[in-house]
Amino acid sequence: MTLSSPWRGDFPGILALEKEGQTYLDSAATSQKPQALTAALTDYYARGTANVHRAQHLPAERATRAFEASRAKVAHWLNADSPGQIIFTRGCTEAINLLAYALEEQFHPGDQLVIGAAEHHANLLPWQQLALRRGLELVVLPLDADGAIDLTEAARLIGPQCRLLAIGQLSNVLGRWQPLAELLALARARGALTVVDGAQGAVHARPDVQALDCDFYAFSAHKLYGPEGVGVLYGRAEALQRLEHWQFGGEMVQVADYRSATFRPPPLGFEAGTPAIGAVIALGSTLDYLLGLDAEAVARHEAALHARLLEGLRQRDGLRVLGAPEVALASFVVEGVHNADLAQLLGEQGIAVRAGHHCAMPLYASLGLGGAVRVSLGLYNDGADLERFFAALDRALELLR
Ligand SMILES: Cc1ncc(COP(=O)(O)O)c(C=O)c1O
Incomplete structure (x- = not known):
């Protein structure tokens, strides 16, 4: 089932990045901006x-x-x-x-x-x-x-x-x-x-x-x-x-x-x-x-992205999602793979995610980890973004394992 965002066109930055071959999945770091801004x-x-x-x-x-x-x-x-x-x-x-x-x-x-x-x-x-x-x-x-x-x-x-x-x-x-x-x-x-x-x-x-x-x-x-x-x-x-x-x-x-x-x-x-x-x-x-947006429609869209993201991550062998995310944001580690290497290979395929300690070093230390890869979505992301991400993830893991 396609999962499109009716608001994607309101964000010139996400469209420009897409034209450049970039899939932006780092909105928890900073978001793209609407035309209104x-x-x-x-x-x-x-x-x-x-x-x-x-x-x-x-x-x-x-x-x-x-x-x-x-x-x-x-x-x-x-x-x-x-x-x-x-x-x-x-x-x-x-x-x-x-x-x-x-x-x-x-x-x-x-x-x-x-x-x-x-x-x-x-x-x-x-x-x-x-x-x-x-x-x-x-x-x-x-x-x-x-x-x-x-x-x-x-x-x-x-x-x-x-x-x-x-x-x-x-x-x-x-x-x-x-x-x-x-x-x-x-x-x-x-x-x-x-x-x-x-x-x-x-x-x-x-x-x-x-x-x-x-x-x-x-x-x-x-x-x-x-x-x-x-x-x-x-x-x-x-x-x-x-x-x-x-x-x-x-x-x-x-x-x-x-x-x-x-x-x-x-x-x-x-x-x-x-x-x-x-x-x-x-x-x-x-x-x-x-x-001006329909808040319930935004919440439904984000919930659908969240579900699809978690479902896809859980299908990958050796991949572990940290905690139990409740919004369209998930950090994960993969057995035997360094988060920086994975983010590098994703970046080379035009997938913008964030790797490292995410400004929460004591949390990572308490989890016994040096870092993770984080995918975080905004209301402008859609199912095609996730498909590109998962295809790139599979290619990267094939190379790294
Ligand atoms: C939970 C949390 N608090 C505070 C901040 C700091 O925000 P800023 O860097 O915009 O001041 C961030 C940024 O990532 C954050 O995620």
């Missing part, structure tokens, strides 16, 4: 640029209006109460670093920061380094065989000293949703702050921060079919009040003299310097595009 970027740059929040002239007013409209669209998309809860950063990594610095004063020696065993380095290293700076303990919640955090262990480990829980919603290696509702409830019962790394989760299901009831939610636009250079940090109103300013410079200040300064509240107080104006505006257009 490229049109918004071209329009912004072609009409005349201006800096935001600073000047009275027409171009500045127009840029500021479009920039703030994007903030409102992001708030709507996340189901936040208000646009004032949305801080634009340069990416998910920067959003989590912002928290690790801006919350530093909240923690004292002996306090515990809790993370999951499957974290991307972006949601591990900022907390690890904060723990080292402040004499805190970093507690790591173990996974079950499928790749989800073991809730019995979590209930034991999220103890009275827990001051913060920071969890990746969906692992970029294992493709598994974490039991967020239960984990966040355990942390809230301890009075701890809760941070959700939504870099992968935001792509596969529209987040609802009120339903999640988290203090902070972070993601990167570029994985969500949006532009590079823009991240989003949502904060619950009371949680935002606990942030200390962390980067200093233009636009985040109220009054400054040579010896002291006062700073703006969130969000602007946390957006020092000129932001990625065109990209933020283009993110707004990307969200308009995504909101």
Whole structure:
């Protein structure tokens, strides 16, 4: 049965790559972009640029209006109460670093920061380094065989000293949703702050921060079919009040003299310097595009891709899928074959997948592996992409074994 994507034509990049003989299966690293994004970027740059929040002239007013409209669209998309809860950063990594610095004063020696065993380095290293700076303990919640955090262990480990829980919603290696509702409830019962790394989760299901009831939610636009250079940090109103300013410079200040300064509240107080104006505006257009899609049809398509991908992988002898992926993303290893060699041979056949440790070295170490090959699909992928992948995989394995 053919499995076509009705949205493929909306993504000029995927069509251009196809013409070049490339099959793009690396969307968890970064996605291809819809025409709506490229049109918004071209329009912004072609009409005349201006800096935001600073000047009275027409171009500045127009840029500021479009920039703030994007903030409102992001708030709507996340189901936040208000646009004032949305801080634009340069990416998910920067959003989590912002928290690790801006919350530093909240923690004292002996306090515990809790993370999951499957974290991307972006949601591990900022907390690890904060723990080292402040004499805190970093507690790591173990996974079950499928790749989800073991809730019995979590209930034991999220103890009275827990001051913060920071969890990746969906692992970029294992493709598994974490039991967020239960984990966040355990942390809230301890009075701890809760941070959700939504870099992968935001792509596969529209987040609802009120339903999640988290203090902070972070993601990167570029994985969500949006532009590079823009991240989003949502904060619950009371949680935002606990942030200390962390980067200093233009636009985040109220009054400054040579010896002291006062700073703006969130969000602007946390957006020092000129932001990625065109990209933020283009993110707004990307969200308009995504909101215009039939979400159920997208989910059905992704589920069909997911099923076909896993079925094909499981048919190959000696191939092992890591964990039990729940979205169209799977990492695998093949007995007696190095992941880099396999990715190289796939690349030579025009198949773009990602091999290595996927910025999750401790997870791979705990699995006793040095790396894996990851296939990750977007809403523009189709059955023909998978057929090309499996044909190339069989050829590569024939050569390598
Ligand atoms: C789960 C997860 N968190 C955080 C990040 C960091 O995102 P970025 O590099 O866009 O800041 C990634 C990127 O791969 C990710 O997969």
